[in-house]
Amino acid sequence: MTDYRSPVKDALFTLRHVGMLDEISSSERYAHADPETVADVLGEHGRFMQEVFAPTNRIGDTVGLKWSPEGVETPAEFKTAYAKFVEAGWQGLNAEAEYGGAGFPEAVFTCALEFMTAANGALTMCPGLTTGAIECLQAWGSEEQKERYLRRIVTGEWTGTMNLTEPQAGSDVGLCTTKAEPQGDGTYKITGTKIYISFGEHDMAENIVHLVLARTPGAPAGTKGISLFIVPKFLLTEDGEPGERNDVNCVSIEHKMGIHGSPTCVMSYGDDGGATGFLVGEENQGLRAMFTMMNSARIAVGIQGVALGDAAFQKALQYSQERRQGREVGGDSKEPAFIEAHPDVRRMLMFMKSHVEAMRALLVYNSAAIDLSRALEGDDAEHWREIAELLTPVSKAWSTDVGMEVTSTAIQVFGGMGYVEETGVAQHYRDARIAPIYEGTNGIQAMDLVGRKLGMRMGGVVGEYLQRMRDLDGELAAAGEEFASIRTELAAAVDTLEGVTNWIMTNGLANPVEALAGATPYLRIFGTVTGGWLLARLALGAKADLEGADQADVAWLNTKIASARFFAEQVLPTAAGLVPSVQAGSSVLYEVTPESLASV
Amino acid sequence: MNVVVCVKQIPDPADPGALDPNTKTLKRDGKLILDESDSYGVEMALQLVDAAGGGEVTLVSMAPNGETAGLRTALAMGAAKAVLVSDDALQGSDALGTSKVLAKAIERAGQADLILTATESSDGYTGTVPEQIAELLSLPSVTFAKSITVDGSSVKVQRQTESGYDDVECPLPAVVSVTAGVVEPRYPSFKGIMAAKSKPVDQVGLGDLGVDAGSVGWAGAGQEIVEIATAEARAASTVVEDDGEAFQKIVDMLAELKIV
Numbered sequence: 001m002t003d004y005r006s007p008v009k010d011a012l013f014t015l016r017h018v019g020m021l022d023e024i025s026s027s028e029r030y031a032h033a034d035p036e037t038v039a040d041v042l043g044e045h046g047r048f049m050q051e052v053f054a055p056t057n058r059i060g061d062t063v064g065l066k067w068s069p070e071g072v073e074t075p076a077e078f079k080t081a082y083a084k085f086v087e088a089g090w091q092g093l094n095a096e097a098e099y100g101g102a103g104f105p106e107a108v109f110t111c112a113l114e115f116m117t118a119a120n121g122a123l124t125m126c127p128g129l130t131t132g133a134i135e136c137l138q139a140w141g142s143e144e145q146k147e148r149y150l151r152r153i154v155t156g157e158w159t160g161t162m163n164l165t166e167p168q169a170g171s172d173v174g175l176c177t178t179k180a181e182p183q184g185d186g187t188y189k190i191t192g193t194k195i196y197i198s199f200g201e202h203d204m205a206e207n208i209v210h211l212v213l214a215r216t217p218g219a220p221a222g223t224k225g226i227s228l229f230i231v232p233k234f235l236l237t238e239d240g241e242p243g244e245r246n247d248v249n250c251v252s253i254e255h256k257m258g259i260h261g262s263p264t265c266v267m268s269y270g271d272d273g274g275a276t277g278f279l280v281g282e283e284n285q286g287l288r289a290m291f292t293m294m295n296s297a298r299i300a301v302g303i304q305g306v307a308l309g310d311a312a313f314q315k316a317l318q319y320s321q322e323r324r325q326g327r328e329v330g331g332d333s334k335e336p337a338f339i340e341a342h343p344d345v346r347r348m349l350m351f352m353k354s355h356v357e358a359m360r361a362l363l364v365y366n367s368a369a370i371d372l373s374r375a376l377e378g379d380d381a382e383h384w385r386e387i388a389e390l391l392t393p394v395s396k397a398w399s400t401d402v403g404m405e406v407t408s409t410a411i412q413v414f415g416g417m418g419y420v421e422e423t424g425v426a427q428h429y430r431d432a433r434i435a436p437i438y439e440g441t442n443g444i445q446a447m448d449l450v451g452r453k454l455g456m457r458m459g460g461v462v463g464e465y466l467q468r469m470r471d472l473d474g475e476l477a478a479a480g481e482e483f484a485s486i487r488t489e490l491a492a493a494v495d496t497l498e499g500v501t502n503w504i505m506t507n508g509l510a511n512p513v514e515a516l517a518g519a520t521p522y523l524r525i526f527g528t529v530t531g532g533w534l535l536a537r538l539a540l541g542a543k544a545d546l547e548g549a550d551q552a553d554v555a556w557l558n559t560k561i562a563s564a565r566f567f568a569e570q571v572l573p574t575a576a577g578l579v580p581s582v583q584a585g586s587s588v589l590y591e592v593t594p595e596s597l598a599s600v
Numbered sequence: 601m602n603v604v605v606c607v608k609q610i611p612d613p614a615d616p617g618a619l620d621p622n623t624k625t626l627k628r629d630g631k632l633i634l635d636e637s638d639s640y641g642v643e644m645a646l647q648l649v650d651a652a653g654g655g656e657v658t659l660v661s662m663a664p665n666g667e668t669a670g671l672r673t674a675l676a677m678g679a680a681k682a683v684l685v686s687d688d689a690l691q692g693s694d695a696l697g698t699s700k701v702l703a704k705a706i707e708r709a710g711q712a713d714l715i716l717t718a719t720e721s722s723d724g725y726t727g728t729v730p731e732q733i734a735e736l737l738s739l740p741s742v743t744f745a746k747s748i749t750v751d752g753s754s755v756k757v758q759r760q761t762e763s764g765y766d767d768v769e770c771p772l773p774a775v776v777s778v779t780a781g782v783v784e785p786r787y788p789s790f791k792g793i794m795a796a797k798s799k800p801v802d803q804v805g806l807g808d809l810g811v812d813a814g815s816v817g818w819a820g821a822g823q824e825i826v827e828i829a830t831a832e833a834r835a836a837s838t839v840v841e842d843d844g845e846a847f848q849k850i851v852d853m854l855a856e857l858k859i860v
Contacts, residue, residue, distance in 0.1 A: 005614060037797060040672060044788045052787065089790040102790055552630045 004054045004119055004311050006046030010360065011111035012039055013560070017541030018534050019107045019364040020372065027375035030105050038108050041093075046115045048088060053119035056081050060122045060261020061427045067253045072201045072263045078123055082156075082204040091127055091156030095134050099146055100154040106296065106367040113300060114360065117307035121431045122261030126159055126199040128300055132293040133160025133211050139292040140228070140281040148240050149209050149230060159205045162297075163194040163212040163231075163267060164290065171444055173213060173287070174222040178269065180214040180229055180277060189274030190214055190231055190248075193266065196438070200265030201233075201250030207242040208233040212269065212277060213286050220284065228286035229277035231269065247275040258430030295388065297439050298396040299366060304435040305403025306359035312410035312428040313352040319414055319423070320345055339413070348413050352406045354567040357538065357560070358531030359399045365534060366391040386461045390453045391530070397445035398527025400435035407432045446519035449526065450504055451512065459505055466501070469494045469533045475540055482561065483543075486536050489568040490529075496576045497529045503583050517589055518582035525575045525582065532564075532572040539564035601652035601750060603645040604712040605679070606702055606733070607638040609663045609670030610723040617723075623692065624825040626723055632663060634670035637718035639677075639785035641778045645716050646678045646786070648750055656680035658709045662690060662701055666803055675796035676788030683709045687805040692818030695724075699732035701816055704809040706737065708802070714755060715775045719744055734775035742768050742776045762858070 015021040015038065025034045056077040066073040085091070094109035095101025116124040130153060137150045137160075152158045169175035178192025190212060194200075201208070210231040219225030234242035247270055254264040269275040281289055320340035328337035339345045366388055373385035407429040411418035418425050436442045454462050469490070476487035504522055508515030542560035549557060609632035611617055618627045634642075645657040659674050659682035666686045675682060683705045690701065706715055715737075720727035734741030744760040750772070759766040760779050788796070806813050814820060838853070840846050854860045 032794075037794070040676075040793050040797070041790070043669075044673065044676060044793050048787050084787060087789065088787050093790065102794075550629055552627075 004050055004057075004314060006050050006115040006119070007310060008039075008042050008046040008115075009556075010357070011042055011046075011114070011364075013541070013545075014357075014360050014364045014538065015107055015111065015368075017538050018361045019368045021105075021107065021368075024105050024107065024368060024371045024375060027372075029375040030103075030371065033104050033108060038104075041104070042108065042111055042115075045090060045093075045112045048084075048090070049115040049119040052081050052084050053116060053123060056123060057120040057261075058424055058427065060120060061258075061431075062260075064260040065253060065263050067250070067263075069249075071203060072250055072253060072265070074202050074204055074263070075261070078261065079204050081120075081123065082126065085127065086156035086205075089155070091130060091134075092154040094131070095154045096138055099138070099150045101134075105371040106299075107364050107371055110299065110303060110363050110367040111360075113303050114307045114310070114363075117304050118311040120261070121304060121308055122259040125259065125262040126202065126204065127156065129162055129198050130156070130160040131300070132162050132297050133209060135293045135296060136162075136211055136228070136289055137230075137280070140285075140289045141230075142280075145230060145278065145280065148236055149232070152207070152240075153209060157205060158207040158209055159199060159202070161197055161200050161208060161210045162290075162293070163197055163200070163210050165196045166193060167195055171441060173226065173290070176213050176215065176226055178212065178214040180216050180227060180279075181274070182216065186278075188214075188216070188229060188277045188279060189270060190229060190277040191270030191274050193268050195266050196254070197250075197265040197267045198262055200263065200267045201253075202263055206234075210248065210267070211280070213290070214277070216283050223287045225284055226286035227283045228280040228289045230280055231275050231277045235276055247272045256434075258427070258433055294440075295370070295392050298392050298445070299363060301435050301439040302359070302363050302366075302395040302397075302399035304432065305399030305401075305406075306356055306363060308428045308432040308435075309352065309359065309403045309406035309410075310356045312407040312425055313349075313356055315423070315425045315428075316352065316410035316413035317349060319417075319425075320349060323415075345413060348409050350563065350566045351571075352409055353559075354535065354563040354571065355402050355406050355531070357563055358535050358567060359402055361534035361538060362391070362527070362530055363395050363399060366395045383464075386456060387465065390449075390456065390461050390465060393440075393445035393449040393453060394523060394527045394530060396439065397436065397442035397449075397523050398531070400432070401442060401524070402527070403432045403435060404429070442523075443520060446523040447516055449523050450508060450515050450519040454501065454505055454508075459501075462501060466494060466498050469497075469529070472533065472536060472540075476536060479540060479543055482565075483536075483539065486532075486539060486564055486568040489572040490532055490536055493529045493532055493572040493575045496579060497525055500525060500579050500582050507583075507585070514585045517586035518584060521578040521581040525578050528571060528575045532567055535564035535567050601649055601655040601713045602658065602711060603649055603655070604658050604660055604706050604709050604715045605638070605641045605645045605674070606706075606715070606717040606729070607642065607659050607661050607670065607674055608635040608718075608721045608723070609633065609661060609667055610635045610721065613722060619828050621828070624828045625692070628664055632667045632670050634673040635718065635722050637720065637722050637780050639674070640780055640783055641716040641718055642674045642677055642679060643783045643785040644745075644748060644778050645714075647783065648714070648748060652750060655713070658682065658712070660702055660705045660709055661685070662693075662698060662705070664688075664691065668801055671801060672793075672796050673788060675799045675801075676792040677786055678792060679799075681709075681799055682801045684801055684803045685805070685809065686803055687813075689806055689813040689817045689819070692821055693816050694821040694823045695726040695728045696732055696822060697816035697820045699729050699736055700820075701806070701809065701811055702729065703733050703736040704811055705804070706733070708804065708809060713772050714748075714750065715739070715773065717775065717777045719777045719779055730775055730777040737775070740770040740774040742770060742774060745776050745778050746782045748776060748778070 024030050059075050059077050063075045092101035093104050097103040153160050164173050180188040180190050212229045212231050213226050235244045235246050237243035249268050250265040251268045252266045323339050324336035325339050328341040369384045369388035373381050410425050417423050476483050504515045539561045542557040546557050612633050620627050649655045657679040659679050662685040671682045685705050717730040731741050742757045745757045746760045747758040749756045754771050757768045759768045840849050
């Protein structure tokens with residue numbers, strides 16, 4: 001079985017044709033990230049991930065983690081790989097330059113995070129959550145906190161965690177009960193229990209900086225009374241080095257379906273008098289701080305869909321060229337054929353390939369919108385901020401739902417061997433299953449899209465977005481016969497999305513339950529149509545690149561066009577089929593009771 | 601101490617390679633990468649310069665179309681600069697032609713205390729270039745180094761042999777070929793990649809080196825590729841029935857193959 005190979009060429013192609021890299025790097029903010037530099041950086045990053053992270057993926061899955069009262073022991077290979085990651089300085093890729101980061105665009109980071117996640121999704125949870133902590137501290141940390149904590153986190157020497165969830169406060173963080181008592185010296189005593197804390201405890205770094213949501217005495221109920229605290233595993237000495245052990249402990253780790261190499265910790269604060277915490281920002285402003293990292297964290301989870309999907313696809317593609325079964329229909333050979341010759345296997349390969357490309361394009365486009373919102377000014381910046389906001393729930397939910405389907409399809413290509421763990425493809429499916437759940441379940445993403453995002457500027461934002469998709473029609477018409485089906489299907493799909501969007505906005509205003517009942521199939525339509533539009537743009541890019549292309553690239557570029565055609569002809573039409581389930585409303589859902597749903 | 605490392609940029613071995621039916625040589629029109637076997641020499645050089653407390657590592661390479669992708673990897677690892685020879689007349693060069701060009705490029709790279717190479721490239725496998733360079737430069741040649749220590753004006757090498765290693769010592773400057781796997785090549789750091797962008801790559805043609813185009817390339821090659829053919833499919837494996845003595849037969853087979 002060949003090992004994972006980072007799709008550097010695909011990433012660069014996507015950055016160029018939908019990731020607006022030229023526009024991003026021509027801004028002052030990102031002038032250092034010119035396309036040639038990005039190619040060098042992603043080239044070496046990709047090689048690092050496939051050679052250093054990828055070989056540890058299976059070890060994390062099979063060896064897993066050891067908990068003891070002293071802490072969590074990761075596999076030795078994780079410690080070595082993580083140390084090399086720190087040494088190479090990859091943690092700071094998209095962090096601000098002021099505190100030691102490289103200040104690269106989110107669009108580039110998205111590609112890098114895809115390589116890491118595909119190489120070892122469980123291990124990447126650690127630097128992934130650290131990135132969230134970096135963003136939080138960059139935005140809300142005091143100057144002193146940035147100097148003392150952020151610098152060492154940006155290097156990767158220390159890692160960061162996000163402590164939101166409690167046993168009774170999952171998606172609804174307003175139910176949080178962890179207490180923060182002011183001590184009169186500027187510090188707080190934190191007591192409470194947090195669950196599902198990824199890499200809350202491990203042995204790969206000399207300190208762990210926990211960002212913890214808690215309530216101060218007399219704080220308002222709900223989300224308006226939540227504050228954010230830094231709680232380091234080791235309190236810092238005067239000179240900023242890890243010193244005395246803080247009163248925070250990992251009391252157990254979960255036994256999970258996947259990401260076995262990522263310790264999912266139950267963290268106990270204040271078993272022995274209270275953990276010392278330091279307020280970030282102001283009291284009762286914790287949720288706002290959390291929202292800072294929410295967009296990028298949701299994109300990061302969406303990346304898990306494309307990353308694990310691609311890792312599984314690469315294995316399935318390889319296997320389809322090694323496994324012989326059945327004769328080729330219509331072929332001359334009496335020998336069993338490689339299974340890639342069979343029409344249904346081809347269909348599965350194209351399904352996976354086109355969806356991986358569509359997910360990657362969506363995540364890169366969404367990230368590029370964030371970059372342009374930061375790099376440009378005035379109305380231009382506002383426009384891209386709106387696009388980023390609109391697309392974020394789609395990036396998260398559509399990509400993780402599709403990621404499940406792609407990893408599942410990869411198992412199907414393997415047949416019985418796919419269900420046997422030793423081929424490694426089943427791991428991707430198990431690892432991918434968490435992604436539709438955490439960082440806001442996909443149901444919550446659909447509610448966010450329907451309930452908050454469609455209403456932005458009274459529907460003006462989504463209206464402009466639909467128009468942008470329509471604006472591609474001229475280019476598709478000019479591209480000739482080869483693009484005819486893409487043009488026809490995309491136009492029909494945008495009509496479908498527009499119609500169903502209007503239905504949601506009209507009915508949702510009158511009765512929100514009607515709109516929310518169909519939110520999930522609506523998000524699916526939204527993602528599918530967006531995917532088809534972005535693939536069409538990639539195909540047009542490929543057509544342009546074909547002029548004067550090296551012989552070695554011709555087949556590669558033509559495959560991009562074929563992939564977009566497959567998606568347009570076979571996937572885009574499914575959008576229309578989901579319209580009735582969006583517009584069915586809620587009545588049938590509530591004609592029954594949970595008791596009556598039980599069959600005995 | 602200044603160390604020159606000869607590095608080759610080759611087609612990515614992970615991609616399916618192809619032979620050009622016209623020239624009967626490996627196609628090199630796609631992206632090239634640093635030959636992994638050369639990454640050990642680069643790492644060794646960086647460590648030696650570090651141990652000496654000063655000096656720099658210079659790369660010397662020969663590649664078509666001014667290709668620098670592989671050089672940039674080595675520069676990002678920490679080499680200070682590079683000399684790249686790129687000339688259409690080089691196509692078809694055999695090992696000796698390559699050595700003539702590299703020897704001149706090494707001279708152009710400045711005063712070197714030590715010249716490191718791999719034992720052989722991963723795409724050509726002639727394994728004769730290091731010794732030829734040494735001869736052309738009238739320098740001592742030590743091959744198959746598994747460890748190198750520099751002591752003032754001489755170099756001590758543990759030279760890998762079939763049964764162990766030889767301790768070899770010779771005066772500097774010298775040409776030493778480094779065995780794969782003896783050091784762990786570092787991965788370029790982010791900072792290293794960014795720094796590599798501004799490191800000088802001295803791109804030269806044959807005229808700049810004073811090499812006669814007729815002495816290299818197809819014109820100067822002492823070899824001719826008369827035919828390329830598909831490799832035979834792997835023969836069926838040998839089955840050893842265990843009659844209680846199978847282990848001895850397997851040991852004998854492995855010994856015959858010089859594996860044990």
